[in-house]
Amino acid sequence: MNASKVLRRAAVVAGATVLLVATPTAAFAADPSYRTLGTATNTDWMRGLADSRSLASLSIPGTHETMAVHGGAWTQTQENFGDSGGTLTAQLAAGIRMIDIRARVNSGNTFTIHHGATYQNANFDDVLTKLSDFLGAHPGETVLVRLKQECTGEIGSCTDAAGQAGFTDIFDSYVARRPALFWTASVDKTNAAVPALGAVRGKVVLAVMNGARGGRYANYGLAQFSDWNDGSSTYVQDNYDVPNIGAIATKRDQVRRFLDATSAGDAGKIYVNFAGGSSLFAQPQQVAGGAFGVQGVDPFLLSYLNQGSVVRAGVLMLDFPGGALINKVISLN
Known part of the structure; x- marks a missing residue:
């Protein structure tokens, strides 16, 4: 859930007093499914797949709020492997191949990376540099990107710098400076079809670009995501509001049912x-790893995938993924 939504809810419920009452215990300890990203090494897992394989046929581990490692327990969604894109580098080495980047418009017509009001000590140039370095060293791979304008200007969110160019214009300027990095069809505003792997090896594929309140910037990315808004849509399950610890069970079921729908x-x-x-x-961290005796989504996912009924997982966008979970998703290919 976006940090701004969390903070707005906190203000409505009564702020600091409620926070003191609601502060929960730590999530379950790290295990093969959770908070053990560094145990996975999958730098070239796509290299051995046929060029003819559609990206749609693949099972791909990804991360939600990929760069969110600062701001406290309600804002952090990933293990911290360093600022300025260090965390992204660790994820790519582990096998993550779809990332979720949230950008604020900054002075100089640039993007900085935020989760809500919290700057994540990284800029969009850091993201692109790490992607370029990784794909240059591992040209058999591709990385999908969901890019979202983060700032709404509301309480708990960030505010874009005044007097700057529009979000899409700034993005276009980044692409113009690194034209070889992106798969052109995904950034030339032509509503690209889902490509085969051979067409995008060594490239970044923009899957979708969303505005600050969830709407899609028309024609950027893949045509199939034309209705990707804030939350779930035709090919996206993103029921991000987990109202309490007990509701983690509901979230597990939503993930499971969408996995089954993906497989079929x-x-x-x-x-x-x-x-x-x-x-x-x-x-x-509690939704991912569990708390108060309630199983988290990550350990549930590893157990469910190990049952063998899922033959195609699609893209799983994970918080605090563990090495064994990443390895399992990749093994389905």
């Missing part, structure tokens, strides 16, 4: 399944 669904479409969620009464 349209083979020509990419399905994106967000495993994370939060609210004032449930931190991202």
Whole structure:
């Protein structure tokens, strides 16, 4: 859940007093599914797949709020492997191949990376540099990107710098400076079809670009995501509001049902399944790892995938993923 939504809810409920009452215990300890990203090494897992494989046919581990490592327990969604893109580098080495980037418009017509009001000690140039370095060293891979304008100007969110160019214009300027990095069809505003792997090796594929309140910037990214808004849509499960610890069970079921739908669904479409969620009464780490005796989504996912009924996982957008969970998703390919 966006940090601004969490903070607005906190203000309505009564602020600091409620926070003291609601502060929960720590999530379950790290295990093979959770907070053990560094145990996975999958730098070249796409290299051995056929060029003819559609991206839609793949099972891809991804991260939700990829760069969110600062701001406290209600804001952090990933293990911290360093600022200025260090965390992204660690994720790519582990095998993560779809990322979720949230950008604020900064002075000089630039993007800085935020989760709500919290600057994540990284800029969009850091993101692109780390992607370029990784894909240059591992040209058999591709990385999908969901880019979202983060700032709404509301309480708990950030505010874009005044007097700057529009969000899409700034993005276009980044692309113009690194034209070889992006798969052109995904950034030239032509509503690209889902590509085969061979067409995008060594490239970044823009899957979708969303505005600050969830609407899609028309024609950027893949045509199949034309209705990707804030939350779930035709090919996206993103029920991010987990109102309390007990509701983690509901979130697990939503993820499971979408996995089943993906496995049996349209083979020509990419399905994106967000495993994370939060609210004032449930931190991202608790939803992912579990708390108060309630199983988290990450250990549930590893157990469910190990049962063998899922043959295509689509893209799983994870909070605090563990090495064994990443390895399992990749093994489905």
